[in-house]
Amino acid sequence: MIYFDHNATTAVLPEVLEAMMPYLTSKWGNPSSSYKFGAQIKGVIETAREQVAELIGAQPREIVFTSCGTESNNAAIHAALKANPGKRHIVTSAVEHSSVLNYCRAVQSNHEIHENGRYRITYLPVDRDGLLKLADLENAITEETAVVSLMWANNETGVLFPLAEIAQICAARGVLFHCDAVQAAGKVSINVRSLPVDYLSLTGHKFHAPKGIGALNVRRKAPFAPYIHGGHQENNRRGGTENVALIVALGKAAELARKHLPGYDEAVRPLRDALEAGILSSIPNTELNGHKTERLANTTNITFHGIESESLLILLDQEGICASSGSACLADSDKPSHIIKAMKPDSSASRHMLRFSLDSTNTAADIKKVLNGVAGAVKMLRG
Ligand SMILES: Cc1ncc(COP(=O)(O)O)c(C=O)c1O
Structure with a gap:
C-alpha cells in the first residue's frame, strides 16, 4: 500500500503505542481515586499536558484534553458564545471543516437559545487560490461579533491563512478568536505565546496518536464555559473520567512531532x-x-x-x-x-x-x- x-489520519507510531500500553493493561486505575493505584496516574496526565503545551508554546494549564478535533472546535465556539450572550454574530469562512460549519449552522437553527435574537453567521469568501482577504475580515467584524473562527491550514488544499494578521485584527477589535489548527499541528511551527489566539484546536490522529483524543488550548485570559458538564476533571473544564491511555499517547505524539518538526x-x-x-x-x-x-x-x-x-x-x-x-x-x-x-x-x-x-x-x-x-x-x- x-x-x-x-x-x-496517520499511523500510530510504535513509541506512542508503547507509551500508552501500560494504561490499558496494568495501570488502569482512576486518576481521581485517593489511593496510590489511582492517584499516581494524575502525574502522567500532567506530563502529557506539558508535552502538548510544548508543541504549541502554551502553558500546561491552558491545555484541556478533549475527545477529538470536532469536540475542541465545538467547545471553543460554545465558550465564546457563552461569554458574550448579548452578541449574536459569528465570523467564519466558507472553507472551514464541517465541525465548525455545522456547529455554526446548529447554533443558528437552535430555537432554544434565541431569546436574545437569532445568530447571524458571516462566511468569509476565498479567492481562486483559497486565500481570504483581510479587508473582508475587518469589514465583517461588528459590535455584535462574539467570535471569529478561522482555520490555520486547510484540510483539502493545505492553504495557510495568515494567522498572525488574523489574530492581531481580532485582538485590536476586541473579538475572541478561535483557530482550528488541526491540520497545522506537527506540520508547521506553532507558538501561541506570540500569537493572541484565544482558543486553538488540535487532534492527535493527524500527528501519529490514535483517533479519539484531542486538545483545546484556552489562553489564560480567555473566558471558558465547559461544553461537557460532569465531574471536576480537567480543572472543571471538561467532565468525564480522563481517557488516560489516549492522553498519554497524545503527549508522546506531541513530543515526537516537536522533535521531528x-x-x-x-x-x-x-x-x-x-x-x-x-x-x-x-x-x-x-x-x-x-x-x-x-x-x-x-x-x-x-x-x-x-x-x-x-x-x-x-x-x-x-x-x-x-x-x-x-x-x-x-x-x-x-x-x-x-x-x-x-x-x-x-x-x-x-x-x-x-x-x-x-x-x-x-x-x-x-x-x-x-x-x-x-x-x-x-x-x-x-x-
Ligand atoms: C481542519 C480539521 N478540523 C477538524 C477536524 C476534526 O478532527 P477529528 O477527526 O479529530 O474530530 C479535521 C479532521 O479531519 C480537520 O481536518
Missing part, C-alpha cells in the same frame, strides 16, 4: 513537489487547487478535468494507492467539495479533484509508483 492520505518540511516538500510537477506536466487538462506557496509542505490538490474523482480513486485503490477526494468526514456523501466550490464556483473542478497528502515516511519510489498509477488510471478513464 502507498498511503498518500495523511490529512485524513525541524526536518519535516525538508523531508516532505521535495516529494510533494515532484508528485505535483509530475502530474501537472505529464497529464493534460489538470489544474492545481490552492495557492502555490502559501500552503502546507505535504498537500497537493489537483483537478483532472472530465474525470469523476470517485472513478479515479477506485482505480488507484486497485493499485494499492490511498488518496482522497476531499475531507474523510464527508467522503460518504456524494456532494462535491465545498472547499473547491468556494474557490472556483464557476467551474466543475470540485467534482474532478484528488487530494494527495504525504508525510516523511513516504519515499521517492512511492512518488514514481503513484505517478505511473495516476497516469495509467487517467488514460483508461479518458479512453
